[in-house]
Amino acid sequence: MKWFISPKALRRRGVVGMNQRNAQFIAELNPRRNYPLVDDKLLTKKLALDAGIAVPELYGVIETNHDIRNLARIVGEHDDFVIKPAHGSGGNGIVVILGRLQGQFRKASGQIIDQAGMAHHVSNILSGMYSLGGRPDKAMIEYRVHFHPMFEGISFQGVPDIRTVVYKGYPVMAMVRLPTRDSDGKANLHQGAVGAGIDMASGCTTRGVWRHQIIDLHPDTGMPIGGLHIPGWDRLLVLAAECFELTGLGYLGVDLVLDRDRGPLILELNARPGLAVQLANDSGLGQRIALIDAAIGKNGQPTAPASARAAFAQARFR
Numbered sequence: 001m002k003w004f005i006s007p008k009a010l011r012r013r014g015v016v017g018m019n020q021r022n023a024q025f026i027a028e029l030n031p032r033r034n035y036p037l038v039d040d041k042l043l044t045k046k047l048a049l050d051a052g053i054a055v056p057e058l059y060g061v062i063e064t065n066h067d068i069r070n071l072a073r074i075v076g077e078h079d080d081f082v083i084k085p086a087h088g089s090g091g092n093g094i095v096v097i098l099g100r101l102q103g104q105f106r107k108a109s110g111q112i113i114d115q116a117g118m119a120h121h122v123s124n125i126l127s128g129m130y131s132l133g134g135r136p137d138k139a140m141i142e143y144r145v146h147f148h149p150m151f152e153g154i155s156f157q158g159v160p161d162i163r164t165v166v167y168k169g170y171p172v173m174a175m176v177r178l179p180t181r182d183s184d185g186k187a188n189l190h191q192g193a194v195g196a197g198i199d200m201a202s203g204c205t206t207r208g209v210w211r212h213q214i215i216d217l218h219p220d221t222g223m224p225i226g227g228l229h230i231p232g233w234d235r236l237l238v239l240a241a242e243c244f245e246l247t248g249l250g251y252l253g254v255d256l257v258l259d260r261d262r263g264p265l266i267l268e269l270n271a272r273p274g275l276a277v278q279l280a281n282d283s284g285l286g287q288r289i290a291l292i293d294a295a296i297g298k299n300g301q302p303t304a305p306a307s308a309r310a311a312f313a314q315a316r317f318r
Contacts, residue, residue, distance in 0.1 A: 203233025
């Protein structure tokens with residue numbers, strides 16, 4: 001995609017801008033009463049489990065500073081785990097522990113942290129340092145995802161995830177977010193991760209976008225980004241589609257991970273998914289959304305099951 005292009009040309013290609021996203025998709029399709037279902041990761045996890053959708057196992061929750069004394073017990077039998085804020089965003093406040101070292105803990109960044117350091121971090125989470133709006137929060141301790149071997153050559157330290165944009169229950173566009181040294185191992189594009197487009201029909205990666213540049217090789221490993229087939233792609237699309245019934249949100253971002261042992265897991269849901277997926281795919285959301293509206297009606301709601309909606313996406317969005 002060209003980086004300097006007229007607004008008229010962008011509209012012709014179906015590229016959705018922030019104003020259109022906010023006014024037509026988020027404001028019209030996402031009832032504010034449903035936001036807590038995705039903004040609260042604890043609630044999201046419970047809803048997913050109740051619906052039979054796999055998520056990373058929850059080891060424990062710390063809700064007050066008094067509860068911090070339970071941290072050692074919660075992590076006691078686990079060599080690796082993740083600590084995250086229940087209302088965090090953008091990957092902020094997440095600490096990934098890879099293992100133990102002489103009574104201390106080794107973070108994904110390579111740094112060593114002791115029990116007191118972890119307790120201090122949890123206290124910061126509770127204070128709302130990382131939460132939406134700075135409100136008091138809860139700390140979640142959960143299973144650390146071990147990413148699928150296919151990602152080994154195109155990820156730096158962290159766990160890649162697959163962001164799928166779902167419109168009225170239909171998976172409309174997707175990308176793989178690949179951690180880099182710049183992103184400190186986080187799968188967050190704003191912090192320097194790579195976004196790799198995915199062909200919806202085949203589940204094959206296409207090309208990458210990094211720091212607003214089109215790239216073919218991972219900046220840290222030098223390995224090709226395109227041409228990788230994501231295992232179980234059909235099932236991943238169905239999982240993403242099922243999240244519409246889970247949340248009632250018509251414009252939704254679904255973040256999945258591929259665990260080497262447990263398969264696909266829902267990591268997070270987002271009521272305000274960004275638009276960088278268009279850059280990664282060199283394609284606009286607008287044209288695909290128009291096809292969905294033509295199929296179910298501009299003001300219509302999906303009646304087909306999630307599997308049929310996923311199949312529609314694979315057949316139409318090439």
